[in-house]
Each structure stands twice: as structure tokens, then as C-alpha cells.
Amino acid sequence: MADKSLRGTRLGAQSMESDEGVEPAARIISEYHCPKGHVVRIPFSVEADIPALWECRCGSEALLVDSERPEPKASKPARTHWDMLLERRSIADLEVLLDERLALLRAAKRAAPSHRRSA
Template sequence: MADRALRGVGLGAKSFEDEQGIEFADRNQIGFDCPKGHHFEVTFALEAELPTEWECKKCGLMAVRSDGSVGEEKETKPQRTHWDMLRERRSIPELEEILDEQLEKLRDPGKP
């Protein structure tokens, strides 16, 4: 069994390709400040949409950009309830008819 063991470099641990002839994409480094005072930088592609918040690498809290950029407030829709979804599918007269049918079934258990 020992003679079948893989020896040397761990699989996937290192790449033996050199970086000659490789042209890296243009990049941006954006600084972030955490509420606990931690500062860190994250690298993004130049054409990437830059976030205004990023999770702090040290404590996990949401950090804001150091340059003071604030994102636009996203419009939030009110949460739809079961009643709202039901009203999209049925009218009040239809619901009253279904209620009457179900009440009739409960009043007379012998009827299917």
C-alpha cells in the first residue's frame, strides 16, 4: 500500500505555470471601514459594479466604503400575504361560494 501513495506536491496545491505572457485585467482597489475600526481593501475588476458594503474579514460585520460612497436605496415592495395572493386569483363572490360549499360539507358529513 505504501508504494501506491502519491508523493511530492499535493494535488491542486500549486500551479507550475509561470505568469509570462499573461495580461492581467485592469483592477481597482477599494477600501472598506468596519464599525469596529478595522480597515481592509478588496480588489475588483475595473469594469465591475462596485459594492457600497462588504463583510469585514476580521469580525464579520458589514463595512462601508472608505471613500464615503453610499449606494442608492432600493425600492422595497410590501410583503404579500396569503390573503393578497388569494385575492389575485379569486373574487369575493367566488370566495363566498367556496366558503358556502365547505360549510355545507361540514354541516352534513354524510355528503361527499
């Protein structure tokens, strides 16, 4: 076991491979302009589909130079809890349930002992 150890090296800190003969992937720099005047430059692979919009460091949407703003996608409004409830029950059913719950609460309140102190 001792003859297989790598003495004098820092495992994980340095690679035993050299960068010799390694060609980096071909890239292009895409430039985006923010409405607040910022310029964002992002490197992309030459094979990548370059998006027309990129989020700027200020949070605004930066537009790719020499491109047009894409049309916003149509989206459905978010369903709320109330919308989902109305899919399962009618207003009349909900009123019946409310009356039942209120009757239970009122009965429990009457049955509870009073904790008042007499003066």
C-alpha cells in the same frame, strides 16, 4: 496505447505549464469600513465597477472608504397569498366557498360511525 501514457506524472495535480511570462491582471485593493469597526479589504480588477457597499464578515454592510451610502432602491411590497387570492375572487365569493366547505365537513362528520365503547 501504452506509448501515449504519461508515466511518472500526476495528472490533474500538477500543470505542465509554467508561470513564466504570465502577467497577473492589474488590481486595486478597495477598503470598506463596517459600522462595528471591522475593516474589509477586497481586491478588484482596475476595470471593475467597485460597489459602494460590501457585506462584512459580521453580516453588516460595510461602506467603501471615501464614498457615500447609495440611496435605497424603491421596491414594491411582497405579494402575499391573500393578495393573490383577492385578485382572483371577491370576499363574497370566498364566503360562499367557505359555507360550502363547512357544510361538506359537517355532513361527513354526521355520516361517520361513532367509535365509542360502551362501559
